[in-house]
Amino acid sequence: MSYGDLDAELRRRDPSRGDAGLLQKYGQPLGIIGTVIEEIRAEALDETSPVPRVNAMMPPLEALVVRGRERLPGKGINDFLISYLRLLGEKTPEDLMLREKDRRAAVERIHADIKDWQDWSILEKLARE
Structure with missing residues (x-):
């Protein structure tokens, strides 16, 4: 999904949303998702944590959002990749x-x-909290 696709989907779900303007503003929320996934992985590796061990290999979901022409995520995601x-x-x-x-x-x-x-249930659970 491109940044434009993401913006269109968010506006479809909430018609009161205005025009996003510069789509780079989605970079920060995607970075937060990346950080949360990194933290989930670390927790999954901690034997005292209730986070299931399988989550230690959770892929970086934020990589799904790509630049329109390139069809690649922005370079700001490189550390997560x-x-x-x-x-x-x-x-x-x-x-x-x-x-x-x-x-x-x-x-x-x-x-x-x-x-x-x-x-992906652990992310769904965190999103609802």
């Missing part, structure tokens, strides 16, 4: 972010992981 790729065993994920072809392949892999993820 790198962190996840490192979890997957990638030795030099920073290098993948430098070349568009490699970054595109990494993002496609992450998008597939997001699609295949079986349980």
